[in-house]
Amino acid sequence: EARNAPGVTAKEIKIGNTNPYSGPAAAYSSIGKSVGACFDKFNSEGGVNGRQINFISVDDGYSPPRTVEQTRKLVEREKVAFVFQALGTPTNSAVHTYMNKKQVPQLFVATGATKWGDPKNFPWTMGWQPNYQSEGVVYARYVLATQPTAKIGILYQNDDYGKDYVHGLENGLGDKAGSMIVSRESFEVTDPTIDSQIVNIKNSGADTFYNVTTPKFAAQAIAKNFELSWAPLHLLNSVSNSIGSVVSKAGFEKGQGMISAAYLMDPTDPEWKSHDEYKAWNAWMDEYYPDGDKADSFTAYGWSVCHTLVKALEQAGDDLSRENIMAQAANLKNYRAPMLLPGITVNTSATDFYPIEQWQLMRLKGEGWERFGDIIDGSVGSGS
Amino acid sequence: MALLEIKGLKAYYGQIEALHGFDMDLEEGEITAVLGANGAGKTTTLRAICGMVKASGTITVEGENVVGMSTEAIVARHKIAHVPEGRGTFVRVSTEENLRLGAFTRRDKEIEKDYERVYHYFPRLKERRNQQAGTLSGGEQQMLAVGRALMLRPKIMLLDEPSFGLAPIITEELFKILGKINKEEGVSMLVVEQNANLALEISKDAYLLETGNVAMTGPADKIMDDEQVRKSYLGY
């Protein structure tokens, strides 16, 4: 008992979280909310290891300085056991050193940057979702296999997220990257439209369109291609492949044949309607997060990652020291978090801080994604 | 009953009391002059009538107490035209647009005619009709302020040093015009003026203000005869 982390009592585990509830990235707030709602469910069922989860989720407005303040407050004033699912690359970067110096777990951060899986230098930090680079690699392999002479045009958001995706593709293409990539156009989140960039990409003679955009811009890009009567092989990053919130909004007819990758079930995909995990998710949404948007795949994400944490905590049992929590998070073996695609599991070890590294490709057909091919292992992060 | 009746008027700038509770009348169809030294409260009196400063007491215009009413309501209901201290030019728009704004509350068809009337009185303004009003010379802006007031076809005119900055020949002309308008159209006027000779000449009554109070009042010719007034205001 004495070894327990701060914030852990016989009755309670205090967990901190930062999330943008206000500001430009508030769209991600549904992650914080759904994680909270998920803990509510566990709590009402008796908690984890007999302890209630006290999930303190605070707003950082996606502003790194504010993340520092909020995280320090959580750790030093609220005395949370650890921070879980803090959202954003720049925000988590701002407290990266602090958390590792303080030796407080920065668990399952909600970002796909590659740098979170670095146990040698940052033993207290771990990501969760497959990193962006690995997804890029998956597309690169697909293009190399099916269209070895493709001319690729890239549209990417000018930040870590966008650049990681571009690196992934480049890595995957290897030597051929130079000759195959014919156009790179970036945009800022504050740009009103990406029209001009798409006109440029189209004009570069590209026949393959690598679309690294967040939902609003992804929908714009799909619509714009249609307006331009341009029909390249369209590789849409998983960040924006939600049927409910992107593809249906842009119009199914405009996106036919697009390729994307997934590791989570899309709750709007009718294919899962009868799946047990979907049903459990659905029932939970109805009861614990009734005003949440079921078309919003972040809710499925929150649900899944919350289960992963609970699994790690259960493994830790009554030894809820920070060291052991971290050790157990790094000791997940073939754990099937709900709502992962069939065949995908969570795996970590003392040297592998990338919990999920698998993808499956899919193609838009009619009003849904049609998955094809095997589950692909995209692990690159630890190597690069 | 007088057209404009002031009773126990006090006025305030924030905490400072600038007028200390005096009475003043303006009879229908008459011109009344208000004299006073620098800072005596002449401007404040005119502003109080238009609801531009915080005031207490009563100011009755055409039988209605206007204390507490908004400036725009007082001006529009009682057709009061105010030639303010500092002229109040709309500096960004043209001379003619300033005149048009003067007639803003009017709905009749005569407005066009009245431009010509103002231009007739002040030919200089016609030459400058499309010029940005803020670039007019000081005297030209003063003419504009008077012209703008006339555009309302007012029942009452409050004139705060209307000859300010005008050339002698124009000042003379201005007072002729005011006298004429008063006679022909029966417009009542309250005139604050340092050019006391001219003001008293066309006025029936006069008031002398001293530090927020009425120091003397009576028919204009009586006031003119007063030793002190002669020395301080008339210079002979």
Place this chain on the structure above:
Amino acid sequence: MDLFIEQTVSGLASGAIYACLALAVVMIYQAIDHFNFAQGEMAMFSTYIAWYLMDDAGLGLPFWIAFVVCIIVSFIGGAAIERIVFAPISDAPVLSHIIVFIALFSMFNSLAGFLFDFTPKQFETPFGHTPLIDGVISAHRAGMVVVTLIMLAMIYAFFRYTPIGLAMRAAAAAPESARLVGIRVGFMLALGWGLAAAVGSVAGMLIAPITFLTPDMMLGTLLYGFAGAVVGGLTSPLGAVIGGFLVGILENWMGTFIVGSQLKLTVALVLIIVVLLVKPAGLLGRVVVKRV
């Protein structure tokens, strides 16, 4: 087709977006002598209202009815904001007003996310998205240009042919003198806010089919709207529209032929500032001379 022409046309199309918003900026500038930084968010919120009126989950009204209702609601809302929020602080310094603009910005942004969530919404267009002329421009964008021009004509006529336009400017620039000539300054301010909100709502409804409706839809767009209005001349509706188109085209040319997309905004802005250094009142703005 030639890349130059294509980028130009595409610039014109985004220019139409900026021009719409620039018109709203000019409108509010005439009414309050300042920018309203919450203008974009107000337009965004109006658009959500229209969306709610149209959406099946909402009231399911047909487009044009929703369009008109939204304009009316926005007008009332804009006027109400002036009366409720700004009238009590009319004596406060301008900078305090700017803080209130910022407050409104934050409030509308937050409220939209709270009420309508953050997933992009599709906003209907009566013109459809069919590609026109070789897939260079869509029907909606063409329609948008037309509506913008109609709006321009209406606003121009308002300021040119009604005394209210002049009175509004007078009330904004010199409230005390305006009162002295019988202008109801409070009414003018409310009217100006109402009209600006109404124009903004039209802008929002035209923009949303292209950018999709999200609470952050106007975040970046507003800067371009300001830029368009300023380049054109803040007092001129025609200038605002021309300015909006210019900004759209300029931005595209920069991004394509000169500096690449990473710096296109930066360079376009620098260019705009250079234009202002040469022509301080904007292209069609009235030069206001100050003298002593």
Place this chain on the structure above:
Amino acid sequence: MSTEILEVEGVQVRFGGIVALDGVSFTMPEGKIVGLIGPNGAGKTTLFNCLSRLYVPNEGDIRFKGKTILQSPPHHIAQIGIGRTFQNLALFSTMSVLENVMVGAHSASSSDFMSNALRLPWRGREERKLRESSAELIDYLGLGDVAHTVVGGLPFGTQKRVELARALASEPELLLMDEPAGGLNHDELEELGSVIQQIRDERGMTVLLVEHHMGLVMSISDKVVAIDFGKKISEGTPEEVQNDPEVIRAYLGTGH
């Protein structure tokens, strides 16, 4: 013969189609008061603005103490020795009377950003001297009671006097006064007249006075120049100008 401190030569100023000054020439003898009169819009203030370099003449030259001032930037004019007041008050409205006057003495002091931020000792001495000389001026013009009052709320006539104090603070050799008598009654006018004469006699300043109050101009001026439509129409002693039929026609009217 006294030396000419100011020479205005063929100055022309155009605003678009309007010719505000059309080749005006005249000279000012040192240590005298020169009255400048003319109808509204004749170009008097415009000439002042040229003298303080706020406007650039399209043609002509202005020489102060024999040297052209057209090459000097506006902020050098005070240093050269020309001070002015403004027709439509241009005070620093949020500052007190004392502060306004101290700004008037800006060109007579020299502390800069660095020395002020670091509060160097010599800066303190300069500041003290500045305060004292400004205070003297304020006293001189009878503004002592309002020295610490913010100028914005002062009566018009008082503000005019603050303007005068501010202009005097830089100890100019040539003082330009644009309608200083506005809003003054007869008593106050006489007082102003004697102040201007004192300025000339005690401080040795040359004064260029624009004023529509003929009583004042004619009683204190050593010389009067009249302009109309930007052109000089008369020049001479007050009597001469006053009786010039052209001046009577264009400006004075029959009342005088």
Place this chain on the structure above:
Amino acid sequence: MASTDVAGNVPAFLNQNPKDRIIVLGVPLPLLERVGLYVLLAAVVVLPMVYDGYDIYEFGKILMYMLAVLGLNLLTGFNGQFSLGHSAFFAVGAYSTAIMMDQLGVPYWATIIPAAAVCFVAGFLFGLPALRLDGLFLALATFALAIATPQLLKYDGIAHLTGGVQGIVLDTPYPPAWIDGIVMSITGEELSIDRWKYMFTALVAVIMFAGAWNLVHSRTGRALIAIRDNPLSAKTMGINTSVFKSAAFGVSAMYTGVAGSLFAIMDEYLAPESFTFAEAIKFLVGGVVGGIASLFGAIFGGWFVLEIPNIADLAASSLENYINNPQGLTGLIYGLFLIFTVYVMPMGAAGLAQILVHKISTRR
């Protein structure tokens, strides 16, 4: 009219500070102000002896924001030039410090002065074209600057210096050994890094505050205000308005920039996302809410911008029982707070304080 022949015979009103006449609770105002200043200074010194960790870190942040807001006050409040772009100078300061530490191995404490110089130059240069832009046009130009800043920081061409989108992780600013030694000998404890960061920040902040104080109450300060009140007549009084305005821009940028340097040192990390338009807005809010032409106001402003989001957060969370997901309304509540603040103190905290002092002194 009084004659003034006797040299040194200074009028009485000069020696009489008008504020002396205002008695608050029996004490003349200037004395009260001075005491207030000393109390404040004492508090700044005492704080690190009492607090540590997050608490002292927060106090340091308040001082840091105070400096940033002060920079804006000098420009907007005292000189009348409006800026929505001060996040840019904040960034220049922060990145100057970071690059010097990261690329050149300069110790953190030695970066402040060069960073200040860089910011001054940057501000001065930006101030040159700004001379020709008035009011809203300047607002647009600075707005544009704020929007462009993060993009420029990310620009590939300079990413090797700025760290691009990744930003820069900085070394911990350890206190010099001798200070450690002194503290150890007095308290018997090691000086914590948070306390040291605070002390360093406070030192810089106090020096700069004093500089601003001196500047404002001097010939320079009067010239700046004169330009704000009436640029044309300021020029006629012999003030070189262009130089003063550009220099005001430079000094203002320097203050905000030094705040940026301190920010980098304090957080040991910086990235383009920390320098968005939102940051510029923050400074503006702090400035206006504190009182835009008041130095004391900047202190309140610094506190306000740091704490008000927390308060809004708290208020939102307290609605938990009435509304679902009230955190989504944080922005709404923040806005309401701002409006409320403007209602209560339309002239900022400094203006309110003035009114209160007046009330108390006249009631007696």
